[in-house]
Amino acid sequence: MITDILIAFLLLGGSAFALVAALGIVRLPDFYMRMHAATKASAFGLVLIFAGAALYFGDLLVLLEILLIVFFVYVTAPIAAHLIGRAAYHMNVPLWEETQVDELRPRIEESEAEIESGNASAAAAPDDPAD
Amino acid sequence: MLLFIPHIVEIAGSASMGMLLLAVALATWRLLRGPDLADRVVALEMITLLLIALIGVYAVRTGIDAVLPVAIVIGLIAFLGTVAFARYLMRRKA
Amino acid sequence: MSTQRSSVFLRLWRGLLFSLFYVKEVVASSFLVAYDILTPRLYSRPGIIAVSLCSLTDRQLLVLTNLVTMTPGTLSLDLSADRSMLYIHHMHVPDPEALRRQIEEDYVRRVREIF
Numbered sequence: 389m390i391t392d393i394l395i396a397f398l399l400l401g402g403s404a405f406a407l408v409a410a411l412g413i414v415r416l417p418d419f420y421m422r423m424h425a426a427t428k429a430s431a432f433g434l435v436l437i438f439a440g441a442a443l444y445f446g447d448l449l450v451l452l453e454i455l456l457i458v459f460f461v462y463v464t465a466p467i468a469a470h471l472i473g474r475a476a477y478h479m480n481v482p483l484w485e486e487t488q489v490d491e492l493r494p495r496i497e498e499s500e501a502e503i504e505s506g507n508a509s510a511a512a513a514p515d516d517p518a519d
Numbered sequence: 520m521l522l523f524i525p526h527i528v529e530i531a532g533s534a535s536m537g538m539l540l541l542a543v544a545l546a547t548w549r550l551l552r553g554p555d556l557a558d559r560v561v562a563l564e565m566i567t568l569l570l571i572a573l574i575g576v577y578a579v580r581t582g583i584d585a586v587l588p589v590a591i592v593i594g595l596i597a598f599l600g601t602v603a604f605a606r607y608l609m610r611r612k613a
Numbered sequence: 614m615s616t617q618r619s620s621v622f623l624r625l626w627r628g629l630l631f632s633l634f635y636v637k638e639v640v641a642s643s644f645l646v647a648y649d650i651l652t653p654r655l656y657s658r659p660g661i662i663a664v665s666l667c668s669l670t671d672r673q674l675l676v677l678t679n680l681v682t683m684t685p686g687t688l689s690l691d692l693s694a695d696r697s698m699l700y701i702h703h704m705h706v707p708d709p710e711a712l713r714r715q716i717e718e719d720y721v722r723r724v725r726e727i728f
Binding site: 389392393395396397399400402403404406407409410411413414419422423426430431433434437438440441444445447450453454456457460461464465467468471472474475476478479481 | 524527528530531532534535536538539541542543545546548549555556557558560561562564565568569571572575576578579584587588590591594595598601602604605606608609611
């Protein structure tokens with residue numbers, strides 16, 4: 389009885405977070421902020437929903453499967469976000485005009501100046517570490 | 520009010536399925552609209568996350584736990600797809 | 614501070630504290646982002662700041678970037694070629710200097726102590 393209510397609460401809460409994330413993806417003004425919504429709020433909603441599912445089945449094997457799903461999502465979501473964010477920034481996807489500071493732009497312009505001056509080794513370096 | 524309690528999980532399951540489908544619709548709007556390719560990739564990633572969540576709700580709603588491995592597989596493929604997309608974006612810029 | 618010499622139990626204890634910290638940050642960040650989306654006016658004043666990392670190992674770096682992406686309004690965007698700087702997109706940047714200090718002290722220090 390109590391668990392049923394808790395399960396219902398977790399399912400509804402999780403989908404509410406997913407819905408908020410989807411709203412965010414529609415409403416937020418620039419790509420980077422949309423990414424905040426897409427990675428955080430939806431991953432959190434997913435965890436809530438699967439916590440509800442784990443409670444519902446109450447089975448060790450199912451619990452292991454669910455732990456695997458949640459762990460997997462929590463490890464891969466930030467990596468995927470980082471890769472897309474970096475690619476987008478290098479492609480000059482615009483920032484919102486309210487953006488206060490940008491300490492990355494000078495750095496990239498610096499490395500692009502190095503490419504133009506024919507410094508091939510320095511040009512190749514920025515792409516390697518995170519790949 | 521008390522009448523609802525025996526079916527509370529079913530009701531919550533149906534309601535959250537509806538909310539998740541609405542979320543998929545919103546993300547699809549972003550997928551179609553863009554404006555940048557990167558926006559579309561993020562929308563696509565979001566849709567796969569929502570699909571994984573939908574599978575979780577579906578498992579509860581029907582009581583079939585055999586669908587849960589599907590969620591793992593979708594997560595894996597989505598991750599590889601996103602990585603491939605990110606690399607493609609970096610390539611295209613160079 | 615010497616992580617090499619500290620006992621297994623101390624590291625386990627710190628690991629436990631860290632996971633609690635992680636969960637707390639994830640929950641807080643989710644509510645913060647959700648609040649910002651739901652209120653009609655956007656309070657967010659985003660920005661990209663550079664945080665210096667002095668010589669973290671690969672594992673520490675992985676945990677740190679993961680933590681940064683999953684916590685309050687922060688998203689790790691890029692890493693400098695010599696791995697000394699992490700560029701973070703933040704949703705609320707009223708004061709870049711204070712934020713930089715907070716991230717360096719809160720996250721980088723914690724991650725270095727445990728992993």
